[in-house]
Amino acid sequence: MYEPVPQAKRSMITTNQTLPGYRIIDSVGVVRGITVRSRSIVGNIGAALQTIVGGNITILTDLCEKTREEAFDLMIQHAIERGANAVVCVRYDATEVMKGVTEVLCYGTAVIVQPESAR
Numbered sequence: 001m002y003e004p005v006p007q008a009k010r011s012m013i014t015t016n017q018t019l020p021g022y023r024i025i026d027s028v029g030v031v032r033g034i035t036v037r038s039r040s041i042v043g044n045i046g047a048a049l050q051t052i053v054g055g056n057i058t059i060l061t062d063l064c065e066k067t068r069e070e071a072f073d074l075m076i077q078h079a080i081e082r083g084a085n086a087v088v089c090v091r092y093d094a095t096e097v098m099k100g101v102t103e104v105l106c107y108g109t110a111v112i113v114q115p116e117s118a119r
Contacts, residue, residue, distance in 0.1 A: 012086035028110035033074025071106035084110035
């Protein structure tokens with residue numbers, strides 16, 4: 001079940017291979033968050049109307065942002081369940097499963113880190 005992750009736990013997530021100021025002491029493994037979303041009929045109509053005007057299609061932008069955030073939070077929850085305190089090499093991927101239905105995957109390598117000063 002999806003629950004938003006507190007901002008404090010998001011600070012130990014990076015697309016880099018390392019986390020500045022920290023040393024990786026153990027790799028827990030790959031973690032992922034997957035969510036599958038579809039547009040509602042109301043969303044489709046609203047988006048169609050926005051395309052007539054042009055510019056940013058805010059209905060779809062909001063849907064995409066919420067979907068990515070949910071996949072991101074699910075990845076963090078998976079990392080916490082595996083005992084990690086950080087995630088490196090984070091990436092996103094998306095696949096259209098069927099017309100109007102998209103899977104968004106957020107994945108990375110769960111690690112245990114300690115501050116550089118703790119040597």
